Structure formats: C-alpha cells, structure tokens
Amino acid sequence: MxxxxxxxxxxxxxxxxxxxxxxxxxxxxxxxxxxxxxxxxxxxxxxxxxxxxxxxxxxxxxxxxxxxxxxxxxxxxxxxxxxxxxxxxxxxxxxxxxxxxxxxxxxxxxxxxxxxxxxxxxxxxxxxxxxxxxxxxxxxxxxxxxxxxxxxxxxxxxxxxSLPGIPALPAVLVNPGVPLATGPVFQALKAAPAPERDALPALPGPFTDITSAAEYIRLRGNDLEPAAAGLCPAIGTVLAALGAEPGVLAARMSGSGPTCFAIFGTALHAEAAAERLRAHNPGWWVVATTLT
The missing domain is CATH 3.30.230.10 (Ribosomal Protein S5; domain 2)
Known part of the structure; x- marks a missing residue:
C-alpha cells in the first residue's frame, strides 16, 4: 500500500x-x-x-x-x-x-x-x-x-x-427535542398497497431560482406529516413557528419527523429566523443552513 x-x-x-x-x-x-x-x-x-x-x-x-x-x-x-x-x-x-x-x-x-x-x-x-x-x-x-x-x-x-440544477436553498432546521421513530409513523399512515410501477418517475425541475424550488416543495409536501404530527404534536407547533417567520417561502417536515425545515428567500432571513427561534424556544435544536 x-x-x-x-x-x-x-x-x-x-x-x-x-x-x-x-x-x-x-x-x-x-x-x-x-x-x-x-x-x-x-x-x-x-x-x-x-x-x-x-x-x-x-x-x-x-x-x-x-x-x-x-x-x-x-x-x-x-x-x-x-x-x-x-x-x-x-x-x-x-x-x-x-x-x-x-x-x-x-x-x-x-x-x-x-x-x-x-x-x-x-x-x-x-x-x-x-x-x-x-x-x-x-x-x-x-x-x-x-x-x-x-x-x-x-x-x-x-x-x-442527481439534480445538479437545484439552487442552493437558505434554510432553517428545527427539532423540538422529541425523538420520533420511523416505524410508528408509517404504521399510523396505514398506506394502501403500492401500485405496480410501469415507468420511471418524472424528475422535478429544472428550477430557475429559490422561489420556484420553494413552490415545488410547498405544493408536493410530505405525506407523512399528518401521521407524524398526530404522534408528536410538537411538529405542528414547530411548523407554525417557522411559517410565521419573515421571508419564509415554504415550511415542511423532513422524512418521518420530527425535524422540520423552512426555506427562505435569503440567507440573512434564515439566520435572523434561527436566532429568534432559538431565543424563544431554548429547548429546540435550531440551525441556519444551506441545502444543496
């Protein structure tokens, strides 16, 4: 070697x-x-x-x-x-x-x-x-x-x-400090049998800017969000807090939760929102970040 x-x-x-x-x-x-x-x-x-x-x-x-x-x-x-x-x-x-x-x-x-x-x-x-x-x-x-x-x-x-055309997204991640296992969330969803897939999925984009990407995120959403929020009501509290921040373009839950994210128009908006959310909710894990 x-x-x-x-x-x-x-x-x-x-x-x-x-x-x-x-x-x-x-x-x-x-x-x-x-x-x-x-x-x-x-x-x-x-x-x-x-x-x-x-x-x-x-x-x-x-x-x-x-x-x-x-x-x-x-x-x-x-x-x-x-x-x-x-x-x-x-x-x-x-x-x-x-x-x-x-x-x-x-x-x-x-x-x-x-x-x-x-x-x-x-x-x-x-x-x-x-x-x-x-x-x-x-x-x-x-x-x-x-x-x-x-x-x-x-x-x-x-x-x-791969999606090389997606813009860098200013964001805030928030976890309310409550763990949530994936298994119970899928059980609560009670999904119907999956249909046979007969073609490859249509890929999203290309996105021209942050706003168009945020619109796609907002419209497509997360199918696990209602089930997860039923098991962990803090998710609803986090989403409401994120959605009320100035400059927010979309706020959703990630994966099976409970971490949620918000997309902002600028990094300055994201950083200011993170600072306010940390100050008002000391038990939350809050970070401003860029998603790529």
Whole structure:
C-alpha cells in the first residue's frame, strides 16, 4: 500500500433533508414505495477514521447519549471487512452533532461517511468494492447519503438521480427535542398497497431560482406529516413557528419527523429566523443552513 495514502480522514455526515416525500403505497415485502426530493445541509456529524487503529466506533458530542442501539457505523465497518478483507480499516470517532431519531438521516449519514472515508483511505484498491451496493445493504437511506448531494429518490430509496440544477436553498432546521421513530409513523399512515410501477418517475425541475424550488416543495409536501404530527404534536407547533417567520417561502417536515425545515428567500432571513427561534424556544435544536 503506498505510503502517501492518508492515515487520518475526516468526513462530514451531512444532515439529509427530504424536501418532499410522497408515499405511493406499501409493498408486499413491507417496505413503502416512495418518491422524494432530497438535499443535504451544510451541518452534520463529524466522522474521523484513524487508519490502523483498533477497528471500532466511539461516539461523543451533544447527542451521543441518545443512541440506544448498535450504531450503523459499526455495521458499515463490518460490511467493508466482509466485502474486501484486504482494505485498510481502523477506528472511527463520531462527534454526534445531529439529533437522533429526527428524520434527517443522521445514522445513515454516519454510515455513508464511514464508507467514504474507507474508500479514500485505500486509494485505487478501493475500486474492488461496489460501494453503492454496499451502502444499500446497510439501509435504504445510506446510498443517497453516500453521494451527499441533491437527489431525486424513488422505490424504497435505493434508486436515485442527481439534480445538479437545484439552487442552493437558505434554510432553517428545527427539532423540538422529541425523538420520533420511523416505524410508528408509517404504521399510523396505514398506506394502501403500492401500485405496480410501469415507468420511471418524472424528475422535478429544472428550477430557475429559490422561489420556484420553494413552490415545488410547498405544493408536493410530505405525506407523512399528518401521521407524524398526530404522534408528536410538537411538529405542528414547530411548523407554525417557522411559517410565521419573515421571508419564509415554504415550511415542511423532513422524512418521518420530527425535524422540520423552512426555506427562505435569503440567507440573512434564515439566520435572523434561527436566532429568534432559538431565543424563544431554548429547548429546540435550531440551525441556519444551506441545502444543496
């Protein structure tokens, strides 16, 4: 292995935001057929791979204590070891800055960041691995998080298409501090059987500006929002607060919640809104960000 390959690699596990989410129905295998416009925030967990250190995962940071099951990042390391035993691995340290069970793909983003770090750590030898397939084996959201750029996803999330024309979107993310598991939200939705898909979905856009993208987000919405709000009334409170902010163009829930987001016309509007929301709601996690 060439000595020039890095031994310490840092990846940002960017928060995944479902700008829209349509649930077409429940499949016979129990998964749900979806269509979703996804973008990624410029905030996330920090994932560090120390090559040749003992293989394992440690977690620190403000939300580390909320992880109550095996970290998917550990499964990512094992999956790489099984798929390509000759690749260099090591110890992974995650600084958990994103809320857990929050509808912004934190665990999936962590696993994807581990895969990206291992891929970088192994240079040309990494080409022996089918990284998208490995990501898909870890979870439905991991493939899109592996790319970490704006995508349109469908099926159960493993089919994706890049959307290079989407504008950078000034936004605010808000989590009310209440975890919400995905499973109960889909159960509450009680989706009908999914129809047979006979064609590829129509991709959104191209969007000419922030306003046109926000209009699409507002009109398409998130089919899980009513079910999630029924289980977690704080979602309605957050959406009302976001919708009342000056300069807001669209406010929706991300994924299965409870994190919500708002798109603003300018970054200044987003930053001012975040400052006000933090001041009035000290128990909320609030960040101004840019979605790309």
């Amino acid at each position: 060439p000595a020039t390959l890095p031994k310490v690699l840092v990846e940002t596990a960017r928060a995944k935001v479902n700008l829209t989410l349509s649930v077409l129905g429940r499949r016979p295998d129990g998964y749900h057929e979806l269509e979703s416009l996804v973008a990624f925030a410029d905030v996330g967990d920090e994932v560090t791979l120390q090559v040749d250190a003992p293989v394992g995962v440690t977690v620190s940071g403000p939300f580390a204590g909320a992880i109550d099951s095996e970290n998917i990042a550990s499964r990512a390391l094992r999956a790489v070891a099984e798929a390509a035993p000759s690749l260099r691995l090591g110890g992974v340290a995650i600084e958990k800055k994103l809320p857990v069970a929050a509808g912004i793909g934190g665990g999936s983003a962590d696993a994807a960041a581990v895969l990206r770090a291992v891929r970088r750590a192994n240079g040309a030898q990494a080409s022996e691995v089918d990284w998208p397939a490995l990501a898909a084996s870890l979870g439905a959201d991991v493939p899109v998080c592996l790319m970490s750029t704006a995508q349109f996803m469908w099926g159960i999330g493993r089919e994706t298409a």
